[in-house]
Amino acid sequence: MAMYLERFVCKEEFSEYLNIVKLADGIDAAQEAPARLVNEMRKAFAYTCSLTQEYDLCIGPWVLYALRSESGELIGTISVTEDGHFGQWAQIEYVSIRKDFQNKGCGRFMMQEIFKEIRQLSNFDCAVLTTVGSGKFYEKCGMSFAGTVSFNEKLRHFYVYSLKEHQ
Numbered sequence: 001m002a003m004y005l006e007r008f009v010c011k012e013e014f015s016e017y018l019n020i021v022k023l024a025d026g027i028d029a030a031q032e033a034p035a036r037l038v039n040e041m042r043k044a045f046a047y048t049c050s051l052t053q054e055y056d057l058c059i060g061p062w063v064l065y066a067l068r069s070e071s072g073e074l075i076g077t078i079s080v081t082e083d084g085h086f087g088q089w090a091q092i093e094y095v096s097i098r099k100d101f102q103n104k105g106c107g108r109f110m111m112q113e114i115f116k117e118i119r120q121l122s123n124f125d126c127a128v129l130t131t132v133g134s135g136k137f138y139e140k141c142g143m144s145f146a147g148t149v150s151f152n153e154k155l156r157h158f159y160v161y162s163l164k165e166h167q
Contacts, residue, residue: 018041115161
């Protein structure tokens with residue numbers, strides 16, 4: 001299946017994008033998205049739309065990306081920004097693939113494409129992400145398990161990807 005990753009700037013698809021993002025937070029598509037998530041995505045969407053063709057990843061709102069099928073159908077979401085805690089690391093969040101496209105290589109393709117994008121737009125050494133679910137998928141994408149932290153009564157598993165090591 002041919003796919004491509006692009007910055008998400010299509011206002012008409014915002015609701016659909018948000019429905020896919022909800023999967024990353026473990027929210028069922030039928031449930032309403034929490035106001036916190038909606039506000040964060042609106043802010044990130046406005047920021048993403050304001051970027052010029054040549055931009056640098058830096059501390060700020062998330063830059064939103066969409067994974068699309070060859071025909072342009074929205075099938076996945078992923079977001080990236082500079083990690084303010086570690087500096088010079090990219091933080092990846094809201095990694096999600098529509099359920100009808102899961103287990104078809106779409107997620108792995110999206111991760112590899114975002115790693116390329118981060119390399120092109122920054123001088124970051126590493127990419128980091130956290131998940132409350134199983135991290136086996138991220139390990140298959142070349143990420144290394146870095147540890148687990150209890151946060152807001154949930155266990156968050158940290159994964160790191162060396163951008164320099166995997167060039």
